[in-house]
Amino acid sequence: MNIPPELIHISIALAAIAAFIGLNGLVLVYLERKVAGFIQRRPGPYEVGPWGLLQPVADAVKLVGKQLVRPKVADPWLYWAAPLLSFTPIFLLFLVIPFGPTLTGMEFNYGLLLILAFTGLNVLALCLAGWSSANKYSLLGAARSVAQSIAYEIPLLLAVLAIAFQFGTLNLTEMVHQQGQWPWQWNIMFQPLAFVIYFLCAIAETNRAPFDLPEAESELTAGFHTEYSGMAFGLFFLAEYAYIIVVSCVAVVLFLGGWQGPGAPGFWWFLLKVYALILVIIWIRWTYPRVRFDQLLNINWKWLLPLALVNLLLTLIFVKI
């Protein structure tokens, strides 16, 4: 038997990522509910386990135990394929993220490109979910999600492109190496506009409030996942949280110095920064009302896209000089 060492490495990495996603899902559910409770002046979950710590476990068990229901007229294949399609690419995304100086699933020269390419798959999943459910609300949610994702992908790519030009590489580890230990050495100091554009687009891409139009429950009941129950819904849910982690990870790598930090650099700095960003995202969700769809697209086409272009141009000029 001669197993190539890369394969073993990747297998272990995938297993670790699966554990990481699962654990983070639980933590984020708890965190989101506790933070929401804090913002809304209520205790949040506190019945199950000490301080309600076991609440997400109870939620997960409930979701797993529920019956999977498919509407009679829904397309059987696509209906079940959609949540899987939404969830599986996530493993690939985490593979290239440098959690620490040596803590990377797979050193890959086109890491950034891989992440951008595979996050695009989520749109397809939402579109399929909406269409195959044979539910009009789902269909509307899917249509919204496609329009929104495609629109916001453009300024996001432009913002990331500027960073790639600046660093001269698509390798995420390399990018972190080029940033320093101290906060003023992080890239956010040189690219604040790109960070703002990236962050707004990231919220929109992950369908988080105030840009959560594909699942705007006051308009479309639950949008594209209206008909899903049990773990099929759970997969969408988990995927949504995983994407939040991914975009936060990428933001940390591109703008906040990755694992670099004052004192001892290491994955703890990385996780700290990621969670700080996630907390901001949660904070925004529980604070703002939802924008309207035409407003959402206007923000994109009228503001973010021109700004991203300007940012790209300025970056190019600086890089050339």
Add this chain to the structure above:
Amino acid sequence: MKQSWVDQLNAAGVPKCTEVRKGVACFCLESQNLLDSVRKILELEYYLQDVSASDFQEGYLLTYHFAHFEEPGQAVFRVLISHEHPQVPSISSFYQGAIWHEQECTDFYGIEFTGHPDLKPLLLVPEENLCPLRKDARSKKSFLDIFPDCKLVEAPPPPESEENAGGQESPEEKASKKKGSGKSKVQKEDDETAQDSGQA
């Protein structure tokens, strides 16, 4: 001074007021005069409060409540229609808010509003024709007994000729007909009542 809105309505050609209570002026109308009067009250910028029906021995009494945004005073239109031919012109062309009120009356009493855009059931199940608010003969009271001031019932709506035909005519035809045929007995009565109440 206190009855200025009544004078205004009277001056506008809405048939004379038959009964004035505190802040309320009642006008008893014939169903063919209804649209004409409603048009006038809309010109006076009154808003529609509600349309309701009730069941009496003499027939169904339709009550239209109007009030004004700026001035005090409530105007009440009463129209009595017979049980045999429960038809009345719909005022929904003037007051669109009446569409639902009239549908509700149809639900509860089976009254037909001619000219209504869509008389389907509003609050009750569409499959059945229940008319739950119709009273049985035993519990029906006399309209005249409860509203002695309203002289309208002296001339109960003629069964065939005017009532039925009036319902199906357009407003213009009705207006011309009214002018041509002159005042009916009912309206004369109304005039007398107005004088009475004025003296009182």
Add this chain to the structure above:
Amino acid sequence: MLHYAHEQLQGDYYTRAFQAGAQEDTLIINMGPQHPSTHGVLRIILELHGEYILRAEPVLGYVHRMQEKMGEVKTYPQYLANMGRVDYLHALAWNWAYVRAVEQLLELEVPERAEYVRVITCELNRITSHLLWWGAYLLDLGAFTPIMYGFADRERAMDLLQIITGSRLTYCYYTFGGVTADLTPQFIDGTKDFCKYMRTRLPMYKDLVTDNMILRHRVDDIGIISVDMARRYGVTGPNLRGSGVEHDLRRNTPYSIYDRFDFEIPAYEECDALARYLVRMDEMEQSISIIEQAIQSLPEGPVMPPKMPKVIKPPKGEAYGEVEGARGVIGIHVISDGTATPYRIKLRAPSFSNLSLFAEVSKGILLADAVSILGSLDLVIPEIDR
């Protein structure tokens, strides 16, 4: 789409009737009777072209309880309990409209203190109603947090009302000639505190929510209700005052003792959802002011007339009890035949008239705006269906 040709998806009577008038290539969608933003069992059939609404038709009757028939079989005092159930958010206004109508028939004098008690409790109830509307409306707009704040504040007022009325939501507190229980010192102190507390809360809500840019953009310039339209549909209450008409029964035909208090009628000229929003926010302040004035000048005395008939048998005739509720003019038309049960009771629900214009106002707007407009009308479904 092939799927939708399925037999079971043909829809009921109303959907089929609605579908008959549909254009080609449009989407017929049922919003409700179970839908997060219709707050109850309101159903609206929409014809959509993309996200634009071509046609809308509200379908009513899902919580219809035949209140008017109940009025004809119950005695006058028995029917009092129904009034709290018509509009569960401003139950005391319905209480008041009904007792006013019967008091007019009986020609009863209400003791002065009872009038004050009615004003205080009714205005307190109005604040709770507006607070709930505020939270629920922002929930419709996708802001999750304000409803929690609104509920927490509302809870305080409901605790106060519970002291004297004994119930928290469906009050049955007013009675012919007065109120069933006198105010307690605990209630008076608590209400004073509540007024002070609300005076600190409302500016905070203005800063945090009302001035939020996203909210402003969501409610600005949508759902225009002109005065003429309001007149034709019989729109009243804050919805009308959002169209610039200062019509308020408390001022126009001052019933009870409202002419003794100094308060403003907020009105905004813009006719849009934002104007209606601002009217309600301002109205809460005015209600606080009325409560404070009423508590300050609260006279001593009985809360019921000295001599009340054992059996309520109003003389023959009719009466129309009108009250300014949180949603508009509440009118109860009672026809009495001289017996112990009403001959006919007609309930004029303000939400009924306010909703009836939705079909007209929703033509050509976005689906998201439909939710926003529905919320801005402040509908209470049991009141519409009665």
